[in-house]
Amino acid sequence: MHSTVSGKPRSALIVLLVSALLLGACGSKPSEQKKRDQAAKDKLVITNVRLAGIYLQRGQLNFAKEKADKAIEADPSSSMANNMMGILSWRLKEYDNADRYFRRAVRYGPDNALAANNYGAFLCDMGKIDDSLEYFDRAAENPYYEKRSGAMTNAGRCLMKKPDRQKAETYFRRALKYNANEAEALYYLAQISYDTNRTLTARGFLERYFATGSQSAESLYLAVRVENAMGNKRLAIRYARRLKDQYPTSPEASRVKIR
Incomplete structure (x- = not known):
């Protein structure tokens, strides 16, 4: 009589174990x-x-489209690929396509913050300001x-567009x-502060803005107005001269009179 384990012949148990191992191995192959x-x-x-992005920066939109199409073909559910197609469609002014691709990008990649930011920017550009905030957030x-x-x-x-x-x-x-x-946030905070009669606060934000190494005709013109409002004519003239020297053809420079 054969010895048994749990009432089954040992040889039968060995066969079952081998079968289980084979089934496990077969099951792991598709996964791998x-x-x-x-x-x-x-x-x-x-x-x-990456190639689509390079071509897009160069303005070679046909080549960019070709590479973006290949990315989508490789994996239609790729958040990265759909985000790139959204950007490209936006650039090509194919707005319905852009919206569709951006929606897919944020759906397939809920953690893809870049896609969310891009979709927010697109919605803002389309005038859907309130909708855009969800994606910026x-x-x-x-x-x-x-x-x-x-x-x-x-x-x-x-939101400044709304305003x-x-x-x-x-x-x-x-x-x-x-x-x-x-820098851009500092500039806008200076602008808002000046417009709401908080000139000292506006000056503080402008000083921080200039400290970043940033400068523009708009920011220098704002600095002129802030210093004039605070009665600091000497500093206002200094900003006015910088504005005229560095941005002589700007509309802001034409508005400034140095006495």
Whole structure:
């Protein structure tokens, strides 16, 4: 009589164990193959998206479209590929396509803060200001996104179009929490402060703005007005001269009179 384990012949148990191992091995192969296939897809997507971005920067839109199409073909559910197609369609003024691709990008990549920021910027450009804020907020909520201050600045700038200066100021101040040297946020806060008769605050924001190394005809013209409002004529003249020397053909320079 054969010895048994749990009432079954030992030889039968060995057969069952071997069968289970074989089944397990067979089951693992598709999983490993799937991983390899996905890795190959990811590589194709990354390569073609990068090339599309390079061509887009060069203004070679046909080549950019070709590479973006290849990225989508490699993986239609890639957030990165759909984001690039959204940017390209926006550039080509194919707005319905851009909206569709951006929607896919944020759906397939809920943690893709770049796609969320881009979709917010697109919606703002389309005049959908309130809708855009959801995506700017989503981008800023991602702790790994390096440009959270930029997303908040984009939201504030979008609200300036409405205009809703009070809410815009909130977003610009949030931008400074992520990056105290976010130049554009500093400039807009100076502008809002001046427009609401907070000239000392406006001066403070402008000084911080200039300290970042940033400068524009608009910011120098604002500095002239701020210093004039505070009665500091000498500093106002200094800013006016910088404006005329460095931006002589600007509309702002033509508005300034040096006495």
